[in-house]
Amino acid sequence: MTAFLTLIIVLFIAIAIWQMVKIFDLAQVGSSKSPVATDKDNTINAYLMMGFLIFIYAITIASFWYLGDLPLMSNSASEHGPGLDNLMIISMVVIFIVQTITQFLLHYFAYKYKGEKGKKALFYADNNTLEAIWTFVPVIVLAGLIIYGLFTWTAIMNVDESDDPLIVELYAQQFNWKARYGGEDNTLGLANVRLIDIDRANILGLDEADPNAQDDVITTELHLPVGRPVLFKMRSQDVLHSAYMPHFRAQMNCVPGMITQFGFTPTVTTEDMRQNPDIQEKVANINAIRLGKKEEIEARGQELMYEFDYLLLCNKICGKSHYNMQMKIIVETQEEYDAWMKEQKLFKDSLTK
Amino acid sequence: MSAHADTHAHDDDHEHHHKETFVTKYIFSQDHKMIAKQYLITGTIMGVIGVLMSMMFRMQIAWPEEPNVLFEALLGKWAPGGVMDADIYLALVTIHGTIMVFFVLTAGLSGTFSNLLIPLQIGARDMASGFLNMVSYWLFFVSSVIMVISLFVEAGPAAAGWTIYPPLSALPMAQGGSGMGMTLWLVSMAIFIASSLLGSLNYVVTVINLRTKGMSMTRLPLTIWAFFVTAIIGIVSFPVLLSAALLLIMDRSFGTSFFLSDIFIQGEVLHYQGGSPVLFEHLFWFLGHPEVYIVILPAMGLVSEIMATNSRKPIFGYRAMIMSILAIAFLSTIVWGHHMFISGMNPFLGSVFTFTTLLIAIPSAVKAFNWITTIWKGNIQMNPAMLFSIGFVSTFITGGLTGIILGDSALDINVHDTYFVIAHFHLVMGISALYGMFAGIYHWFPKMFGRMLNKNLGYLHFWVTAICAYGVFFPMHFIGMAGLPRRYYTNSHFPLFDDLTNANVVITLFAIVGGAFQLVYLWNFFYSIFFGKPTVQNPWRSTTLEWTAPVKHIHGNWEGDIPHVYRWSYDYSKPGHDDDFVPQNIPLKDGEEELQH
Numbered sequence: 001m002t003a004f005l006t007l008i009i010v011l012f013i014a015i016a017i018w019q020m021v022k023i024f025d026l027a028q029v030g031s032s033k034s035p036v037a038t039d040k041d042n043t044i045n046a047y048l049m050m051g052f053l054i055f056i057y058a059i060t061i062a063s064f065w066y067l068g069d070l071p072l073m074s075n076s077a078s079e080h081g082p083g084l085d086n087l088m089i090i091s092m093v094v095i096f097i098v099q100t101i102t103q104f105l106l107h108y109f110a111y112k113y114k115g116e117k118g119k120k121a122l123f124y125a126d127n128n129t130l131e132a133i134w135t136f137v138p139v140i141v142l143a144g145l146i147i148y149g150l151f152t153w154t155a156i157m158n159v160d161e162s163d164d165p166l167i168v169e170l171y172a173q174q175f176n177w178k179a180r181y182g183g184e185d186n187t188l189g190l191a192n193v194r195l196i197d198i199d200r201a202n203i204l205g206l207d208e209a210d211p212n213a214q215d216d217v218i219t220t221e222l223h224l225p226v227g228r229p230v231l232f233k234m235r236s237q238d239v240l241h242s243a244y245m246p247h248f249r250a251q252m253n254c255v256p257g258m259i260t261q262f263g264f265t266p267t268v269t270t271e272d273m274r275q276n277p278d279i280q281e282k283v284a285n286i287n288a289i290r291l292g293k294k295e296e297i298e299a300r301g302q303e304l305m306y307e308f309d310y311l312l313l314c315n316k317i318c319g320k321s322h323y324n325m326q327m328k329i330i331v332e333t334q335e336e337y338d339a340w341m342k343e344q345k346l347f348k349d350s351l352t353k
Numbered sequence: 354m355s356a357h358a359d360t361h362a363h364d365d366d367h368e369h370h371h372k373e374t375f376v377t378k379y380i381f382s383q384d385h386k387m388i389a390k391q392y393l394i395t396g397t398i399m400g401v402i403g404v405l406m407s408m409m410f411r412m413q414i415a416w417p418e419e420p421n422v423l424f425e426a427l428l429g430k431w432a433p434g435g436v437m438d439a440d441i442y443l444a445l446v447t448i449h450g451t452i453m454v455f456f457v458l459t460a461g462l463s464g465t466f467s468n469l470l471i472p473l474q475i476g477a478r479d480m481a482s483g484f485l486n487m488v489s490y491w492l493f494f495v496s497s498v499i500m501v502i503s504l505f506v507e508a509g510p511a512a513a514g515w516t517i518y519p520p521l522s523a524l525p526m527a528q529g530g531s532g533m534g535m536t537l538w539l540v541s542m543a544i545f546i547a548s549s550l551l552g553s554l555n556y557v558v559t560v561i562n563l564r565t566k567g568m569s570m571t572r573l574p575l576t577i578w579a580f581f582v583t584a585i586i587g588i589v590s591f592p593v594l595l596s597a598a599l600l601l602i603m604d605r606s607f608g609t610s611f612f613l614s615d616i617f618i619q620g621e622v623l624h625y626q627g628g629s630p631v632l633f634e635h636l637f638w639f640l641g642h643p644e645v646y647i648v649i650l651p652a653m654g655l656v657s658e659i660m661a662t663n664s665r666k667p668i669f670g671y672r673a674m675i676m677s678i679l680a681i682a683f684l685s686t687i688v689w690g691h692h693m694f695i696s697g698m699n700p701f702l703g704s705v706f707t708f709t710t711l712l713i714a715i716p717s718a719v720k721a722f723n724w725i726t727t728i729w730k731g732n733i734q735m736n737p738a739m740l741f742s743i744g745f746v747s748t749f750i751t752g753g754l755t756g757i758i759l760g761d762s763a764l765d766i767n768v769h770d771t772y773f774v775i776a777h778f779h780l781v782m783g784i785s786a787l788y789g790m791f792a793g794i795y796h797w798f799p800k801m802f803g804r805m806l807n808k809n810l811g812y813l814h815f816w817v818t819a820i821c822a823y824g825v826f827f828p829m830h831f832i833g834m835a836g837l838p839r840r841y842y843t844n845s846h847f848p849l850f851d852d853l854t855n856a857n858v859v860i861t862l863f864a865i866v867g868g869a870f871q872l873v874y875l876w877n878f879f880y881s882i883f884f885g886k887p888t889v890q891n892p893w894r895s896t897t898l899e900w901t902a903p904v905k906h907i908h909g910n911w912e913g914d915i916p917h918v919y920r921w922s923y924d925y926s927k928p929g930h931d932d933d934f935v936p937q938n939i940p941l942k943d944g945e946e947e948l949q950h
Contacts, residue, residue, distance in 0.1 A: 257614030
């Protein structure tokens with residue numbers, strides 16, 4: 001049905017264009033034969049310029065109004081999140097100010113100085129002071145942003161191993177994620193895809209002889225204790241993937257042949273985040289939308305009602321099912337985490353003989 | 354000044370009058386004006402294909418997995434029952450990106466206007482080598498044909514994204530499109546690069562050697578400066594992409610391991626060992642980033658020229674404009690790593706690339722303010738070319754500003770590869786460069802075809818396009834900040850993103866209307882080639898040399914002597930003259946100062 005409607009719309013647009021072509025052609029014969037802009041054209045387009053300026057402001061306001069308060073842009077769930085969000089907000093404010101002013105100047109000048117017959121423009125080719133101003137003002141503003149940015153970046157990327165972070169491997173393959181924990185010793189066993197042995201259920205290629213590997217735990221859900229630094233070691237077995245955890249302001253590519261890393265400290269449990277009023281509003285809104293598309297969603301065999309969860313998404317094109325490569329992340333208290341971990345099978349027990 | 358020394362001394366040796374056949378005139382032409390038209394028309398056809406693809410995947414995003422007659426008609430077996438297949442979705446975004454970036458905005462834009470304007474604006478009879486120029490076009494044509502043929506291979510066209518990162522692009526078992534489709538993509542691109550290099554070398558040599566008497570480098574129109582510097586960037590960076598493509602071909606077909614290591618796929622371990630996909634990313638973006646300046650600099654040049662002409666004012670800060678082109682060109686070669694902040698490279702490199710990247714904002718800001726000052730107190734003639742130029746500055750500012758966020762490694766962590774990136778680069782180099790191209794076409798159409806485009810259709814074309822471009826790409830920033838990754842076939846597996854569905858529908862509607870209104874332009878373009886109003890010699894009352902050449906195209910551009918140049922190209926509304934423009938070939942009056950800056 002939508003397809004049919006789309007086709008009809010396209011058809012109507014085509015007809016409308018054809019009609020407009022006709023009208024413009026006829027109109028041109030009557031009014032102005034000049035193929036170059038006349039004073040009348042200048043005036044009309046000058047007003048349209050001001051109209052367009054209003055349109056730019058309107059679409060900015062509308063976007064902020066309808067899309068701007070998405071909880072993903074605030075409510076970060078990691079320790080470095082608020083710092084990064086601050087930098088984002090400062091950058092946005094700078095951008096917003098510059099955008100508003102420069103677009104105004106551009107369109108207002110286009111309106112104000114519209115061409116008129118007999119008028120002569122000002123011969124004004126250069127002014128060193130002006131140019132110095134708009135070279136050095138950006139320099140100063142950018143210097144501020146660069147310095148702030150570099151401090152933020154260094155703080156995020158430099159993982160302090162003396163904090164005793166929880167070591168977790170994120171393992172990517174077309175098209176799913178696995179997590180591997182180091183077990184009691186918090187040390188991951190050696191691994192390489194060449195050691196993968198599907199028949200023995202050694203799916204991540206762990207070195208069976210490595211003592212550190214024996215108590216490793218492989219899971220399909222990512223559980224993290226709240227408040228403890230986590231250091232992720234990323235691996236991929238086939239193509240590039242990217243481990244994107246937007247709620248934690250975290251992302252790193254998974255590259256076949258090398259181990260990449262990213263560390264952060266989760267600060268809000270899944271349960272607490274679900275109680276956050278912003279998130280509750282978002283979830284209510286989403287569920288209202290989902291109820292409206294009930295049949296479609298049930299036809300896909302998905303659960304109708306949405307409940308908030310942190311997610312790990314693949315964010316590097318990786319093939320056909322890239323759009324559905326995800327893993328649930330659960331942040332919980334240390335006790336809950338310990339209880340969950342107890343239920344998991346150790347690597348040495350998971351092998352089939 | 355040594356620049357005065359290397360003027361063109363052999364004005365009159367080119368008066369050959371050999372007979373032209375249909376083939377030498379229209380097909381294997383060595384005349385730069387004909388080659389420019391060939392580039393433009395080939396680029397236009399590729400553009401139609403590229404835009405049509407974007408219409409299709411936008412429909413899929415707005416109405417995911419719903420049957421669509423259009424898909425059924427155009428995609429055939431890739432849309433069983435009219436439902437788009439996930440593989441072809443990725444192929445569509447891949448080929449859309451490739452075609453728009455390389456075939457339309459590199460060859461279509463640079464190829465058309467460098468060829469048309471370099472000889473005409475510097476006062477040369479033709480390019481330094483007409484033959485190389487012809488070869489360059491025909492290599493481009495062949496690569497276009499191969500790219501189009503790749504759409505029809507059995508397992509599907511290349512679908513690894515226009516950045517074709519291995520291993521996805523290297524392994525046919527990772528993705529159907531990485532088989533024959535990718536082979537053809539690589540062959541097509543290798544030929545394209547050869548074409549681009551031949552063209553660039555020709556442009557550089559022509560600008561350096563064939564300027565007419567009096568045309569010093571500091572009297573050149575900014576268009577020529579832009580084409581000249583663009584060609585140099587191309588010569589520096591395109592070979593690196595060629596090497597990346599060749600190494601990838603080696604990995605794919607000859608068992609080497611430049612980019613591959615430790616891969617287990619479909620139940621078996623592959624032999625590759627020791628390579629790194631990150632190496633490919635470095636090689637790719639060493640071209641890939643300069644490439645966006647290869648696309649945008651010519652547009653900047655065209656816009657500078659058109660803004661000055663239509664404001665009836667000199668371009669403001671001519672020397673600053675040249676300096677900023679040079680600064681952008683230099684910086685463009687040392688910022689590629691900002692595409693790779695989270696690729697796994699050393700975070701310290703991320704800091705360095707953040708620094709160099711944000712520096713580019715400075716020359717860009719200088720340019721934007723200079724354009725705005727150029728129209729200040731002007732006498733603005735609202736021709737369609739001028740509207741597109743103003744539109745260019747508007748989208749360049751809007752899109753450029755968000756570069757401050759993406760270029761900042763810390764902020765990039767959370768918006769990398771989301772729709773925020775799509776919004777940013779489409780506005781700053783996609784739409785802007787397209788506006789630059791349209792501005793150029795509306796402005797120089799009379800020079801190319803001897804006829805005028807219909808002005809009113811130009812207005813209609815601009816205003817609808819301008820509104821739709823913002824309508825499509827502005828909201829995308831916010832979708833990206835909400836965390837929606839790009840290149841997702843459908844978002845229906847993420848209830849998290851359900852509240853973005855309506856925004857996606859609105860974006861698609863803007864895209865469909867905007868895309869459809871390009872038909873107005875196409876109609877205007879092709880109709881006017883044959884039936885447009887015949888033009889006068891200098892319709893925009895411009896100062897540059899191309900308007901001193903006769904309307905009718907002749908081989909060698911000028912009958913009789915090549916005009917000599919006595920002044921810079923921006924003497925608009927100069928006090929002491931009756932007309933509001935003084936062409937470059939008019940000698941200075943007694944006591945007149947050559948006030949350049």
